[in-house]
Amino acid sequence: MPKKTISDLPDVTGKRVLIRVDFNVPLDKKTGAITNDRRIRAALPTVQALLDKGAAVIAMSHLGRPKGDPALDANLHMDKVAARFGELLGRPVKKVAGDVIGPDARAAALALKAGEVMLLENLRFDAREQKNDPDFAHAIAALGDVYVNDAFGTCHNDKDASMVAVPATMAGKPRVLGFLVAKELEVIDGLMGSPKRPVMAVMGGAKVSDKVKFIQALLGKVDHLLIGGKMTYTFLKAKGVAVGNMQIADEEVAAAKNLLPHVGTKITLPVDSLCAKSDDLNATQVFEGEIPAGFEGVDIGPKTLAVYSDKIKQAGTVIWNGPVGWFEKPAFSTGTKGIAAAMAASPAVTVVGGGETAEAVEQFGYDARMTHVSTGGGAFLAYVEGKKFASLAQIDET
Numbered sequence: 001m002p003k004k005t006i007s008d009l010p011d012v013t014g015k016r017v018l019i020r021v022d023f024n025v026p027l028d029k030k031t032g033a034i035t036n037d038r039r040i041r042a043a044l045p046t047v048q049a050l051l052d053k054g055a056a057v058i059a060m061s062h063l064g065r066p067k068g069d070p071a072l073d074a075n076l077h078m079d080k081v082a083a084r085f086g087e088l089l090g091r092p093v094k095k096v097a098g099d100v101i102g103p104d105a106r107a108a109a110l111a112l113k114a115g116e117v118m119l120l121e122n123l124r125f126d127a128r129e130q131k132n133d134p135d136f137a138h139a140i141a142a143l144g145d146v147y148v149n150d151a152f153g154t155c156h157n158d159k160d161a162s163m164v165a166v167p168a169t170m171a172g173k174p175r176v177l178g179f180l181v182a183k184e185l186e187v188i189d190g191l192m193g194s195p196k197r198p199v200m201a202v203m204g205g206a207k208v209s210d211k212v213k214f215i216q217a218l219l220g221k222v223d224h225l226l227i228g229g230k231m232t233y234t235f236l237k238a239k240g241v242a243v244g245n246m247q248i249a250d251e252e253v254a255a256a257k258n259l260l261p262h263v264g265t266k267i268t269l270p271v272d273s274l275c276a277k278s279d280d281l282n283a284t285q286v287f288e289g290e291i292p293a294g295f296e297g298v299d300i301g302p303k304t305l306a307v308y309s310d311k312i313k314q315a316g317t318v319i320w321n322g323p324v325g326w327f328e329k330p331a332f333s334t335g336t337k338g339i340a341a342a343m344a345a346s347p348a349v350t351v352v353g354g355g356e357t358a359e360a361v362e363q364f365g366y367d368a369r370m371t372h373v374s375t376g377g378g379a380f381l382a383y384v385e386g387k388k389f390a391s392l393a394q395i396d397e398t
């Protein structure tokens with residue numbers, strides 16, 4: 001059943017709208033500064049539309065994975081996120097100090113006027129958030145007349161109170177999706193439902209074991225799965241091919257072994273790799289097949305990039321998750337940049353999912369030329385796998 005979105009909302013003039021966003025943005029490890037604000041920008045159309053309709057907006061999100069005492073997780077306070085949110089929105093965003101749902105937060109929320117915005121403190125500073133706690137949910141739910149879920153990146157978290165127990169508590173009040181979640185679901189549903197063929201998937205990243213279910217779900221849908229990144233060497237090792245100095249856990253090799261029957265038919269492995277000397281990353285060499293001791297793979301090789309680019313050019317749909325090399329290092333970024341360029345130039349429907357992949361595409365300046373860049377990491381993988389989300393079950397149907 002289709003879900004209601006903010007376009008289906010009755011008049012919200014003067015109402016307090018509680019919106020769950022995913023402002024879990026990457027932070028600089030040393031300074032704590034926001035390194036990428038894509039997730040904040042992605043929620044702006046929904047927030048703006050609510051303000052245009054005359055609502056007061058109470059936004060809430062988690063940030064990182066705080067371990068308990070907020071004093072020890074100083075970088076995970078929401079103040080800088082609120083400041084950036086305000087800058088991007090072009091109006092101030094209130095942020096009060098103190099508990100997530102303490103007296104100050106409650107008073108500020110209840111005093112909000114039409115057109116005003118506030119952001120609650122990091123939801124995970126309260127341990128009850130991740131326990132789907134009913135008391136915590138009641139306290140938050142009491143702040144709003146309307147609930148909006150625009151937090152696609154967190155939709156797969158079935159135990160987060162702000163995603164599940166809060167809207168459950170608000171049954172009877174309008175509970176709708178924001179534009180971002182609606183678009184994410186529409187694009188991925190289209191991708192997995194009746195995609196334009198042939199469908200190519202490009203998969204990179206390190207761990208096969210984390211992605212076995214995702215890969216299996218994809219194999220049922222795609223015509224070709226092109227492998228890159230560190231998982232290349234896991235597959236090679238599973239086939240008995242030498243991978244030089246690359247260390248790969250046994251469980252990873254076992255996971256890859258289960259997929260070997262598809263290698264050579266649906267799954268394509270790189271034909272060559274850019275490798276670097278383990279003791280001198282500046283010394284690089286391209287190898288086809290076996291990788292000698294002393295070296296490890298750091299990117300797909302030029303022949304592989306040519307083959308993959310050609311397949312991407314001829315595709316009807318391309319779905320990409322996981323960088324194909326160690327792209328943070330410019331010398332090892334050719335493959336990842338090349339895949340992004342090939343997708344941008346292809347007439348295919350192109351969808352990018354996963355935080356790192358989205359960041360790479362953005363860093364290389366190709367994001368605007370993709371059909372869709374998902375804000376989801378784990379949520380993207382889980383939704384493609386076909387998992388049903390408890391958070392979405394709480395949203396009203398049309």
Ligand code: 3PG
Pocket residue numbers: 022024064065153154157377378379
């Ligand atoms: C994410 O980035 O995956 C979401 O914001 C959810 O965060 P989590 O992985 O810490 O639950």
Ligand code: MG
Pocket residue numbers: 377378379
């Ligand atoms: Mg996650």
